[in-house]
Amino acid sequence: GEDVEQSLFLSVREGDSSVINCTYTDSSSTYLYWYKQEPGAGLQLLTYIFSNMDMKQDQRLTVLLNKKDKHLSLRIADTQTGDSAIYFCAESIPGRRALTFGSGTRLQVQP
Amino acid sequence: ETGVTQSPTHLIKTRGQQVTLRCSSQSGHNTVSWYQQALGQGPQFIFQYYREEENGRGNFPPRFSGLQFPNYSSELNVNALELDDSALYLCASSLETGFGNTIYFGEGSWLTVV
Numbered sequence: 001g002e003d004v005e006q007s008l009f010l011s012v013r014e015g016d017s018s019v020i021n022c023t024y025t026d027s028s029s030t031y032l033y034w035y036k037q038e039p040g041a042g043l044q045l046l047t048y049i050f051s052n053m054d055m056k057q058d059q060r061l062t063v064l065l066n067k068k069d070k071h072l073s074l075r076i077a078d079t080q081t082g083d084s085a086i087y088f089c090a091e092s093i094p095g096r097r098a099l100t101f102g103s104g105t106r107l108q109v110q111p
Numbered sequence: 112e113t114g115v116t117q118s119p120t121h122l123i124k125t126r127g128q129q130v131t132l133r134c135s136s137q138s139g140h141n142t143v144s145w146y147q148q149a150l151g152q153g154p155q156f157i158f159q160y161y162r163e164e165e166n167g168r169g170n171f172p173p174r175f176s177g178l179q180f181p182n183y184s185s186e187l188n189v190n191a192l193e194l195d196d197s198a199l200y201l202c203a204s205s206l207e208t209g210f211g212n213t214i215y216f217g218e219g220s221w222l223t224v225v
Binding site: 041043 | 219
């Protein structure tokens with residue numbers, strides 16, 4: 001999606017933390033999402049954050065939102081080989097029916 | 112498991128043919144959206160159906176059309192298939208237009224056009 005940008009690839013070692021970054025352009029975004037897609041599968045919602053929040057933590061996942069810089073990040077603590085997948089950032093905007101997705105970041109976890 | 116089921120899971124069609132993909136939404140969800148995900152790309156919005164009416168459309172030509180039925184299940188029809196239509200087609204169901212954690216995706220239908 002042209003409005004949401006992500007880096008293409010991230011490689012980490014098992015047990016380390018992973019940080020996946022995303023930038024978006026529409027300041028009226030209300031919700032920002034992180035989805036996980038494993039090979040050959042559909043999209044699994046991992047977490048989301050409302051635009052009036054700076055941070056959200058959910059078990060191993062921490063989402064940070066910097067509205068000023070229009071920057072969203074997903075931190076995965078204690079990354080496991082099962083976390084290897086493509087991670088998509090997406091935004092929803094009032095009045096627009098669709099989610100706008102980034103092109104995805106492929107996370108590779110080395111044993 | 113999201114409760115959103117899509118069929119078929121895989122299919123191969125010839126250029127110029129027509130295809131129908133089906134989606135059964137999660138119980139109680141009255142809104143269905145369709146997305147196209149080309150290889151190596153993020154999903155792109157095709158259109159959304161709310162209570163059997165088209166409720167928004169992305170940048171896709173009219174040969175992409177849809178239906179929503181009284182039970183809120185949905186079909187995506189693509190006419191005059193082109194090679195570039197080869198992609199994963201994802202259905203998402205939600206209550207109303209969906210925010211927060213209320214948007215659920217199916218596993219998708221892989222379409223290959225040869």
